[in-house]
Ligand SMILES: Nc1ncnc2c1ncn2[C@@H]1O[C@H](COP(=O)(O)OP(=O)(O)O)[C@@H](O)[C@H]1O
């Protein structure tokens with residue numbers, strides 16, 4: 001097993017970042033990343049940093065931006081059911097007993113000197129067993145984790161209006177016309193609206209509109225609560241400036 005961990009096994013060779021199974025590679029940060037200079041400067045190499053804050057605030061984007069070009073990264077989404085078991089299996093370690101997985105994971109990370117992004121942590125109990133003795137780890141969570149020997153950075157919404165407008169513009173210019181049109185038209189709705197209402201506003205079929213609304217949500221231009229869609233005030237103001 002240690003051969004697999006060190007990447008020297010003849011059967012399965014994992015040399016360098018190229019050997020990381022695709023689903024556990026660090027994704028690229030947003031192409032138009034803006035701001036966060038202060039937070040970027042605070043994240044520590046060779047330590048554990050927890051980025052905590054509400055969903056959608058920009059924790060993962062910040063982590064990915066910082067981790068970009070900092071060695072071989074491993075991305076582990078702790079929100080899925082068996083994150084560590086799946087990862088070990090992907091590295092060819094499929095029959096590790098459940099109570100030994102965390103130790104084998106730590107060993108893999110340490111020996112291969114991976115920088116680690118533990119995304120969407122639910123609790124300190126979930127994270128602690130996965131922390132390697134050395135190396136760089138960034139954790140994101142909606143909760144404050146109060147991990148021992150970690151620094152915790154509270155991630156707040158981007159407040160600089162100019163920056164946000166710049167960011168929205170960058171997203172807007174890349175929208176296909178149907179989505180851009182929906183974005184502009186729906187921003188004049190004062191209250192949250194559903195698919196039917198959006199279809200009526202746009203004069204389009206509900207199924208087409210539904211896909212476009214989902215895409216706008218995906219791009220963080222629209223928020224979805226239950227069956228309704230709505231705009232953050234800054235985004236609505238931006239959409240209303242568009243023709
Ligand atoms: N600083 C930033 N610059 C550009 N886009 C950002 C920035 N922060 C977040 N985003 C975008 O905002 C959305 C939500 O950010 P994300 O990092 O996924 O939030 P969280 O991880 O806190 O839920 C994503 O589409 C992301 O690409």
Ligand SMILES: [Mg+2]
Nearest residue numbers: 059060119140
């Ligand atoms: Mg995230």
